[in-house]
Amino acid sequence: MEARAINRFVGTSPMKMRLVIDLIRGRGVEEALSILHFSPKHASKSAEKVLRSAISNLQNKDESGRIDPSQVFVKEAFVNGGPMAKRVMPAPMGRAFRIRKRSHHLTIVVAQRQQKVRANPKAKSAEAAPKGAAAPVEKSKKSATKPKASASQKKAATES
Template identity: 55%
Template sequence: MGVRKRESAEARKAANKQVAFAKLNNCPTSPRKMRLVADMIRGAKVERALQLLKFSNKEASRKVEKLVLSAIANWEAKNEDASLEDADLFIKEIKVDSGAMLKRLRPAPQGRAHRIRKRSNHVTVVLAANDNTQSN
């Protein structure tokens, strides 16, 4: 059993060598607005995704752009010997999860109060090297 575990662990490490990720926690933007930006770049090549994010006029795109650049830097740190141009990186996965919610009260007519929910989110970006089986 020890040999089988070791072989599967080595196979997992080899697969993870081609993958890099970055995570942004507690970003003070609603998840719905962030998902619009995430859907725009999902599955795209990194160069194309950075162009889309740079010229998008949404505020959430600035934060996602920094996150993609961070994931690229993480990939470069993992693979010092490989070049970025030859790797043909693409966004394998990007997911937006709901984060903590700040609950505030806003005065309403006739002495009542309405609850305001200030939402935040967590964004995870996973980059992978294109191995010519993908057609992106």
């Protein structure tokens, strides 16, 4: 199960937010929250709010309401560019420089880790073979490497 939270039209540069988001992608939510909380970057405050919202959305989505926070991780986190406000700054000799005030859209998706069930691989291959048929034979690969020359052989080759 997964849930997402989106914060749109945030008034900071997408590049500044990507520096923060790259730190939490793929991590557990507890670790990600602590990284964002103690990060000195200004963008980490809004990223922390969005992450908390995504966790809350996941808890509301679950019918039982019992989600173990240690099993939740940041599945996806990405920043897309938003609209740019264009301003003009006067420049020398009658020219004008354009200032682009950038914004971004932040999306964070959290999900629960799935419990992996490991089956016995030998029992699986024995069940796959029909009765009366011979068991599959595993082939071993031969090494195709040449034997290395000793130090005395290398020295003799360089002297001649």
